[in-house]
Amino acid sequence: MSAGSSPSYVIIGSGVFGASTALHLIRAHPDADVTLVDRDAHDAPTRVAASWDWNKVVRADYADILYTKLALEAQALWRTDPIWKPFYHESGVVWISRTSFAKDVVANHAALGAGAKLGAYPVEEARKMYGGLLDGADYTGVQEVLVNRGSGWAEAKEALQSTIEAAMGLGVRYVTAEVTGVRLEGDGSRRQCRGVVTADGRTLSADRVVVCAGAYTPKLLVDSAPDWPDLHAGERILASGITEATAPLSHEDRPILDTMPVCCNVNPVERGEEVGCLPLPALHAFKCWGQVHFRNTITHPVTGQSLSAPPLKRDYAQWEVSPALRDDVQWALRSVFGDRKSNLAHLKMENHRICWDAWTPTEDFIVSPHSACDGLFIATCGSFHGFKFLPVIGKYVVAMLAGELDPVWREKWAWDRERPPVGRRGEFARHELKDWLSAGQDD
Template sequence: MVVQKDSKIVIVGAGCFGLSAAYHLLKRGYIDITVLDKSPILPAPEAASTDLNKVVRSSYSDVFYTRLAREAIATWKDREEWGDAYHESGVLVLLSDSEGDEPNASYSDKAFMNDTAEGALIDPLKSTEAIRAIFPPGVQTAFGEQCSGYLNKDGGWANASQGVVLILDKVKSMGGRVIPDKATISLLKEDGKTVGVICADGTVYNADLVVLSAGSWTASTFPELGLSSKCLSSGQCVAVISLSPEEAQSYKDCPVYLNFNTGFYIFPPNDQNLVKFAIHSGGFTHTVVSRTAAQQDAPVTAPVFPAAPNGQGSLIPKIALKEMREALAKVYPALATKPISWTRMCWYTDSSDDDWVIGFHPSDPNVMLATAGSGHAYKFLPVIGQLVADAVEGKMDPLLVRKFALDRPPSLATPSRHNYLARPLDLSQLCTAEDLLTV
């Protein structure tokens, strides 16, 4: 379809993809942009992009993402635009001769080559002793005897919620409408084409183009689009430890630790003395049945948030908590015995190959998908909307059109995850308040 500057564009989802798309479309002169979100509060507390922090790295086995990440990092550094949301702590990447499963080990080696080729400021760390030396003297580490890696100084982490607030304010200040508490329940159709969306409260928003950026709710909200195999909703388990001011001072100059071989990553403490850690894996899936437009039941994956006793975060499976504690002990043993302050199920939308889904739906030219962050989209918040705007305008590089197409063939790229297989979420096996206490 041909989109004009005055075309009505409705974006479903006020997360990373949706807000960045709105921002860049407004920058290009589009004047009728409406962003709808199901959450009554924005940033949406349950969205993956609303978080303590996200890793900002250029360490990718695919050089496209390395280059785009370096562009994003340069933008994050603009304090006038992004304030102090970005923290350049450096990112320690473990290489393939460290602990881990061999099939996934080559990802970090390719990332090292790409970072080097693209001019990242890196320090090779060829021994366990060299790795230990980059940590502050008072921090106890427990690396294996055969470790090697590199410190990418052009990276760190972003305060995720702060970044979302900043871009949300930008969209509003540029004339975009961002409307909370509007749960989209279906596409509005005329003659087989989408002409808007229908919300749960009966409100209808007409549109020349609908951009679907509903994150982990995408497949279950629009079952008629057949997205279940392309946009898998996976729950990733996150845990947070609260440090004393003295402890936080000891760890504050640590880099982000990132081990693609095991999937484990951990941040330095934030300004609230909180340390977040997780394992980048296939996560857990929760399957529901949605009714399609043809009145047929379709099983799809969807988020679920088991409430925590203290009302903070959400409960995670016991097995995941055990795995994260064991991984933490291999990095910071002094933290592994501390009580967990809270946990969270952070729901991603995963493609089968880590690549995003950005482009028009093959069966409906008035619907564009901008989703499937696959657990690595947030760092691109300042720039990812450029890709969506290019797709809207038909200006995207043909290679990228194929790369991000919904109906693309399976990719042979090296996966970033230690274990890409998702496990079914068993709601009877969630951790309890007692499980969070000191072990």
């Protein structure tokens, strides 16, 4: 880096974190040399990124007031900015939970002066809303249901592509390549990152490397320096997956898509996490995700250590979904719409896909310098809720790169931070993918 000029950057991964970082970086430093590198072309018909999807929920409904505020900031741009506005749909969100979630969200919105369109409703009232669509849902043990008419969903892959194209329009260079490791100099307890190495033999040099590699981050760090454990993510990050699929609607059921909200049910917890269903008008369908969160434990070929990583195929084997995992998404549909009262619960699902994300034990992102390596920064770990922050997360990454991140976020998103001994939700992603490769099972 010459005196007075901006440092050069390589960003690994063009999902939400990488794309948003590239856009905000080039806006903040128009003359900077910014390269965004991903194994998939930005306009490929399908990609492995968690951020590539037909649709994603965009909501500011959080029990944590900091994420509520951050999501409200993002939502304001989803509503107004030409990069994202064409892809945002404010359908409303219904959130069924046994916890105090509904009350907490309402309180957060009230505290932030943003609560006009939401409420915590008794179950009997919620059953009647949206034409009784969720009358048959599983409400076991639920006191109040959150209904937020100011939340919605986004056309995910289109919004992601729009962000990348906006960044490229301002001068970001997009390179399609598989990164095999970050390039390190030095061999002591503190080293310097100088760029990345790609599978086709190229070296992309940079003063600063930002790793936004999602579920692939832990393996990439081990691959980069197998003999240097200080670089590795260890217990900080777990690569984990959920199954999703689309449910095409009959011609007569399609009008539901014009009025239905996003429907989430956190109630059926015996297998893992919440299930959900959201409109997908482009395919005349719903998209649903299942309850089983799983990991894929592999033995690292060099170090022999166990770590979770997406299957080591170029496309993460994301379209190879076993009958047992197909059952899981089918079951989600029944949980949301009720088994007996609605024919929607029995729609035949297709386009089954496993979506891999990087999860942290507190579900807080990592947006931080790497504590052992100069010039290396980590910005990822959406923990299954990162997509909605697409319009703003890069602004926070740029602040982190400048050493100007708000101390509250700096602590919450640090590489080195206090971790609970087990995940906040107990045994998160306790299932192993290999145990779900059989032909259908109850649990």
